[in-house]
Amino acid sequence: MPFRRRVTKTGTPEILFLTLSPRNLKMIVTYDGSAFNGFQIQPDVPTVQAELERTAGLIFGTASRVVGSGRTDTGVHALGQVAMVKTVCPIPVDKLRLAMNARLPESIRVRSIEEVSSEFHARFSAKSKQYRYLIRPVKEVSPFLVRFCHQIVEPLDIEKMREGAARFVGVHDFSAFTRSPVRVEEPRRHILKSEIEVLEGTIVFDVIGTGFLYNMVRNMTKALLLIGLGKMEPNEIEELYRNQDRTRLGAPAPPGGLYLMKVMY
């Protein structure tokens, strides 16, 4: 916005900016979720949103609302969370990114900031999201990887897991894959991609969907783990779509293996 930048350079008093329409800024944010009680602000505990709002407030000199594409749970990481903030502050986006990173805890990094149209909304404009879950077959658990992947000492049948993953693609009733205490109005979700590959000894489960129920990816992963361990057959997934049995999967896969990779608009 060259106009606003020119205004700053001439030293126009700050009050004038308040009459300008605010810029809408889209940030791509990476964080180590194990350092926070999830993305969404809650009283008395560290959250990613609270840190982003605190930092934006420091830089803009005014209380700033930061809106994410959605919440992530305690311990869940993000490589490509999207958050937006509106501001009349004319700082160029590259400088703003450096200023944010200088004031944020090192466990949160702003990877990029771009100015977007005022119609853009981090949550409501999102078309789909990509999540990744990391499973590492190991002989012995490494204490240094506990927060970052799910380490498994039992042998896993990766081919069966692949077969299971393929069955998630399409529109299905995922009631059996959520632990939400209330039944949601619409339990069907559209999965566009669901694949397993092995990268450097780690089993990588990639899933893209237009939306996800609460805990859904961790429960999908749990189903794949049960399949890999021989405790469930791949075709039981279709059964779960039908019978909506929320007890079959037990506890979801632990949060530390899960990464929000990308939000598509």
Next chain:
Amino acid sequence: MPFRRRVTKTGTPEILFLTLSPRNLKMIVTYDGSAFNGFQIQPDVPTVQAELERTAGLIFGTASRVVGSGRTDTGVHALGQVAMVKTVCPIPVDKLRLAMNARLPESIRVRSIEEVSSEFHARFSAKSKQYRYLIRPVKEVSPFLVRFCHQIVEPLDIEKMREGAARFVGVHDFSAFTRSPVRVEEPRRHILKSEIEVLEGTIVFDVIGTGFLYNMVRNMTKALLLIGLGKMEPNEIEELYRNQDRTRLGAPAPPGGLYLMKVMY
């Protein structure tokens, strides 16, 4: 101790073991120090020693004292911490190791257990210790490495750091390299090895000494960082031995880069 094992197999009542002299067990322990408030037990906070004692207590069925080779600070990691425990319990060491790891948090792992003579003491028998500090030159800080290495965006002169590291070898007065509030009786320590090498893009500072003052390795590392950044000359290290100036180095290098690698007996 074949005698005791034979006793178990015949099903001799447990009370008989109490009359046997206890076995002295030496454990090598790995932990992610960022999950604990240091090694040493303190009230109301998680510590490695407390977890080891709790777990040993569960398995042996009796309050068990676990003694480490020394403390490590909050956030400092260990690959080869040594801890000892005395017990009359006849479980073979391999089974005991599995039993410990099954009950310990995953952020602590017992790598090995061996039976040692009753004269062995984890702390007082130690002849020397090896520490390693990891410094990673990066363009941008990764939030996922914050707890595990010290990430530096400024350029570092590694050759000068090497020169600095070499000056630590020998017997020196390390008063300037400790932040202990009280002056210690004997501030001299004997450093046997002090070297910098670069492994996969990470600057690895390895130091072996017969003993270390409080925060000493983190302050030695801080001196090397100042040298690498051009804020101190390698020969200033000898000056610090002489002038014992505790203010020159400022805050020690952060704890997350430091690993207790090995205790030599």
